Amino acid sequence: MKSSRFQLVFGVYIFWILLFFLTRLVLLFVSVGDIDLTPYNFFEIFTTGLLFDSGFFAYAMILPIIYTWLVPQKVWCHRWHGYWLKGVIFSTLYGACFIAVAEYFFWEEFSVRFNFISIDYLIYRREVTDNILQSYPVLFIFSGMFFVSLLLYQPLSRVIQRALSSKEAFSRRCLAAAVILLLPLVVFLTLNQDLRKISENTYVNELASNGPYQFVAAFRNNELDYRQFYALLPEHEADILIRQELAEPNSRFISRDPFDIRREITHSSAEKRSNIILITVESLSSDFLGYFGNSRQLTPNLDALVDKSLFFDNFYATGTRTTRGLEAITLSIPPTPGRSIIKRIGRETDQWSLGNILDTKGYDSYFLYGGRGYFENMNAFFSGNGYHIVDQSSIPAQEIHFTNAWGMSDEDLYEQAVKVADIGSRQGKPFFLHLMTTSNHRPYTYPDGRIDIPSKSGRDGAVKYTDYAIGEFLKQASKKPWFDNTIFVILADHQAGSAGKQVLPIERYHIPLWIYAPEQIRPKVVSSLSSQIDLAPTLLGLLNMNYRSCFFGRDILQAPPGRALIANYQNLGLYDGTRMAILKPQQRVTIQTNLADKQISEHSVGKSDLFIQKAISYYQGAAYVYKNRVNAWSGRNFIQNYVTKGQP
Numbered sequence: 001m002k003s004s005r006f007q008l009v010f011g012v013y014i015f016w017i018l019l020f021f022l023t024r025l026v027l028l029f030v031s032v033g034d035i036d037l038t039p040y041n042f043f044e045i046f047t048t049g050l051l052f053d054s055g056f057f058a059y060a061m062i063l064p065i066i067y068t069w070l071v072p073q074k075v076w077c078h079r080w081h082g083y084w085l086k087g088v089i090f091s092t093l094y095g096a097c098f099i100a101v102a103e104y105f106f107w108e109e110f111s112v113r114f115n116f117i118s119i120d121y122l123i124y125r126r127e128v129t130d131n132i133l134q135s136y137p138v139l140f141i142f143s144g145m146f147f148v149s150l151l152l153y154q155p156l157s158r159v160i161q162r163a164l165s166s167k168e169a170f171s172r173r174c175l176a177a178a179v180i181l182l183l184p185l186v187v188f189l190t191l192n193q194d195l196r197k198i199s200e201n202t203y204v205n206e207l208a209s210n211g212p213y214q215f216v217a218a219f220r221n222n223e224l225d226y227r228q229f230y231a232l233l234p235e236h237e238a239d240i241l242i243r244q245e246l247a248e249p250n251s252r253f254i255s256r257d258p259f260d261i262r263r264e265i266t267h268s269s270a271e272k273r274s275n276i277i278l279i280t281v282e283s284l285s286s287d288f289l290g291y292f293g294n295s296r297q298l299t300p301n302l303d304a305l306v307d308k309s310l311f312f313d314n315f316y317a318t319g320t321r322t323t324r325g326l327e328a329i330t331l332s333i334p335p336t337p338g339r340s341i342i343k344r345i346g347r348e349t350d351q352w353s354l355g356n357i358l359d360t361k362g363y364d365s366y367f368l369y370g371g372r373g374y375f376e377n378m379n380a381f382f383s384g385n386g387y388h389i390v391d392q393s394s395i396p397a398q399e400i401h402f403t404n405a406w407g408m409s410d411e412d413l414y415e416q417a418v419k420v421a422d423i424g425s426r427q428g429k430p431f432f433l434h435l436m437t438t439s440n441h442r443p444y445t446y447p448d449g450r451i452d453i454p455s456k457s458g459r460d461g462a463v464k465y466t467d468y469a470i471g472e473f474l475k476q477a478s479k480k481p482w483f484d485n486t487i488f489v490i491l492a493d494h495q496a497g498s499a500g501k502q503v504l505p506i507e508r509y510h511i512p513l514w515i516y517a518p519e520q521i522r523p524k525v526v527s528s529l530s531s532q533i534d535l536a537p538t539l540l541g542l543l544n545m546n547y548r549s550c551f552f553g554r555d556i557l558q559a560p561p562g563r564a565l566i567a568n569y570q571n572l573g574l575y576d577g578t579r580m581a582i583l584k585p586q587q588r589v590t591i592q593t594n595l596a597d598k599q600i601s602e603h604s605v606g607k608s609d610l611f612i613q614k615a616i617s618y619y620q621g622a623a624y625v626y627k628n629r630v631n632a633w634s635g636r637n638f639i640q641n642y643v644t645k646g647q648p
Helices: 007-030 039-060 062-070 079-110 115-123 125-135 138-165 169-181 183-189 202-205 211-220 235-246 300-306 320-332 354-360 375-383 410-427 459-477 532-542 608-629 636-644
Strands: 251-253 262-264 275-280 310-316 364-369 388-390 431-436 488-490 512-515 524-526 548-550 564-567 571-574 578-584 588-593 601-604
Touching: 007 039, 007 079, 007 138, 007 202, 039 062, 039 183, 039 202, 039 211, 062 169, 079 138, 079 211, 079 375, 169 183, 235 608, 262 532, 275 320, 275 410, 275 459, 300 459, 300 512, 310 564, 320 354, 320 375, 320 431, 320 532, 354 364, 354 431, 354 532, 364 375, 364 410, 375 388, 410 431, 410 459, 459 488, 488 532, 512 532, 571 608, 578 608, 588 608
Parallel strands: 275 431, 275 488, 310 524, 364 388, 364 431
Antiparallel strands: 251 262, 262 548, 310 512, 488 512, 564 571, 571 578, 578 588, 588 601
């Protein structure tokens, strides 16, 4: 027979393109309410998608093409080679079905194609595997994929047989392989991430993408060099602007070096030695609260706490991942492009952290996590920045009464917090406990009999259980001798959802913040615009602490910042309440306007506007401070001398 063995490659290509088309169609169907779908949008999504689908296939077929080209004719026609090749192709079909199903569930959770999160899912396989097993009917899904793969294999079986029977001269194979292998080169030279940005609606751009292609691209964007990819100001101009932004009546800069934001913070009143229990709650969106209009009564305890606390109702997360929230709360630094500092192995420790500062004041600082702290590199980050670690792996099994894929229940975590606080109280030292909860996360399971929504019923149940556990913890704490001298801080790491029509949908970053200390702080609603980087200086301000700061945040109560810094992996935003400046790779700058009335428009701008310049100064300064180790912890002896003797 004269059929070329390379016809098999074309057959597999057609299969993959059809599968990508169907995947895109399904994702479009489930997202139709978030897209102003027109015939032109539909055409753009699928034509752009075809480019990226073909680009992925061009790269994926490099090794199979080389194999098809070089395998000798005698080996190619051997019976056992036929069995092996059929097995490989069937496995490829099964893998394609797996990718399609994984893309659907990933989209259902995050409303994006594969990105950094999917890479993390490969790294932290235990948590992710447990989460999948507890969240989905895995046996049914995998069996279904097997039978679908069998059906899809049938039309390819004839093509495979013809290819195995083909007899083709080596010279002809060389010519065919040379032509086909030009395609990856063409893709490399012409296809880039900008081509998928066909709309201001991020759902449209994600639909036009290819999941596996984006997965590979995510590896290349682990950490972006700000100076190379983003808009810059002359260094002295940016330095002046950032100093103006960080200036407070009770602060004094100690250096004139560019972007050296270290400064002395002083208070005239006596310093307090109140304990601090800071609870970072997994995915606690503001719109879960009755205070913000939710009628489902999911957060009765937290809603009741509003009138008893300093409650910040115009407060924003810096990012959409736990590590971004923890980074901002702990280091008070704007989000730098790429992955969170917490996950940058080798660069995550010895930072100017809230824990390090409190340690110099005689505190014992702890990070308590409901899961295993190796996840997201949290143990390395916190232990390297002044904290003792308490996590699931360090707690005796008999003290853990309920676990799911992500760790122990919130109740178990709070029991450990009480235990650590009791020890600190007996020792007579002030303590700082930073807790990170896990229960408000898929698979949304929790102990039975606590609330009126059964476990594993969905997000509402997890939110209500989260609220229940906080209420029980505060009741238990109120009976302790250390309660009156303790400041309780409750806020979210990020919202439950991050997707929106805009590249940085501001409503997806709005989170609540409570500072509760009934014997120390008068209740009040604070509506000053602020974000997570402002929490550390605000807390230290409440304690009247004199300290040396390298924080980018401001004391919300003494010098309201009137801005929020928010970002995703590549887009960096500065929000002032009515508009948002957005810095993007390739030195692009855009501005969103009309945010208040929801008639949002986004357009490109230059760098002449002062608001744009402030945005650049924040992020250019943060990148400089991190890269040049300006915020490196200067050593305990030096800091101790400063806080005890007042020496600069």
